Amino acid sequence: MVAVAEGTLSSGLPYLRLGQGPPLVMMPGLSAEHANPTGLWRRIYLSGAAPYAEHFTVFLANRRPGLAPGSSMTDIAADYAVAIENDIGEPVMVHGTSTGGSVALQLAIDRPELVKRLVVASAACRLSPAGRRTQAEFARLTTEGDVRRAWANLTGMVAPGLLRPPLWGLGWLAGRSLAVDDPADMLITVAAEDSFDAEPGLHRVQAATLVLGGTTDPFYSEDLFRRTAAGVPNGRAVLFPGKGHMYPASSKHAAGLSLGFFLAG
Numbered sequence: 001m002v003a004v005a006e007g008t009l010s011s012g013l014p015y016l017r018l019g020q021g022p023p024l025v026m027m028p029g030l031s032a033e034h035a036n037p038t039g040l041w042r043r044i045y046l047s048g049a050a051p052y053a054e055h056f057t058v059f060l061a062n063r064r065p066g067l068a069p070g071s072s073m074t075d076i077a078a079d080y081a082v083a084i085e086n087d088i089g090e091p092v093m094v095h096g097t098s099t100g101g102s103v104a105l106q107l108a109i110d111r112p113e114l115v116k117r118l119v120v121a122s123a124a125c126r127l128s129p130a131g132r133r134t135q136a137e138f139a140r141l142t143t144e145g146d147v148r149r150a151w152a153n154l155t156g157m158v159a160p161g162l163l164r165p166p167l168w169g170l171g172w173l174a175g176r177s178l179a180v181d182d183p184a185d186m187l188i189t190v191a192a193e194d195s196f197d198a199e200p201g202l203h204r205v206q207a208a209t210l211v212l213g214g215t216t217d218p219f220y221s222e223d224l225f226r227r228t229a230a231g232v233p234n235g236r237a238v239l240f241p242g243k244g245h246m247y248p249a250s251s252k253h254a255a256g257l258s259l260g261f262f263l264a265g
Helices: 039-053 073-088 099-110 129-143 147-156 161-178 184-194 199-204 222-231 252-264
Strands: 004-008 014-018 023-027 057-061 092-097 115-121 208-214 235-240
Touching: 014 039, 023 039, 023 073, 023 099, 039 057, 039 252, 057 073, 073 099, 073 184, 092 099, 092 252, 099 115, 099 184, 099 199, 115 252, 129 147, 129 184, 199 222, 208 222, 208 252, 222 235, 235 252
Parallel strands: 023 057, 023 092, 092 115, 115 208, 208 235
Antiparallel strands: 004 014, 014 057
C-alpha cells in the first residue's frame, strides 16, 4: 500500500501526494467539484498514479474551488504556477488529461520555465466543433438540473462505436451520484475550455512534449492532435488507431509511453 498524503496547496488546489523522487504534477479531467476524490473515484485516481509514484513524487492536483465567474484557462493555469513556485519550489514534470491537458498546455505556454517535460493525454490545443457542442449541451443540461442526462451524454462520447450505448447507460446511472450542490466551478471550467485555443502560443512551450490521442476521439481530432505536437518546438504525437477519448488517458499502454517519456528526461 502506497502512503498517500492530502491537503491544499498555497493557491487553493486540493491534492493527493504519493511516491518519492522528482516532482510530477498530474492534472485530471473534468470533475463535478474541485475537491480531492473519495470512494471509487479516489481508488481510480490513485491506481492511475501508482506506476508514476515508483519513480516520482506525484501531486494529483485538481483545480481550485471557488473560481471567479469568467475565469479563463490562463487564470486556472496560474493557480498551478503559484503552487509549483511556492509549494514544490522547482520545475516539474506535468501530465494533463482531457481538461487537465488544456490546463497543462496553458501552463507550459504562460510559464515555460516551470515545466520540464509535458504529456498531454486526450487533449489538444482546442476542442473540436463536436467537442464544443457536447460540452455546451452538458453545461445546459446541468444548469437545468437534468444531471443524469448531462453525464450520460458526456460519458457516452468518451468511447468509440459499440461502447457508446453501455457507457451512456453507465453515465445515466452514475449521474445522480455526480450531482453536487453547486456545480459553478465545473461550469466555469467548461466555459474556459470552450474558449480555449492554445495554437497561437504553442511556440512558447520549452518542454519536450508528448501528445497522446485516439483517432476516433470526438472531443478532438487526429488533425488537432498532430497540429498541437507540430506547434511545439520539441513535440511529437502518438495516435492510437480506432481508440476514443479514454484510451490515451487510462490504458496501460499509454501510461507506459508516458512514464518512459518522463524517465527519458
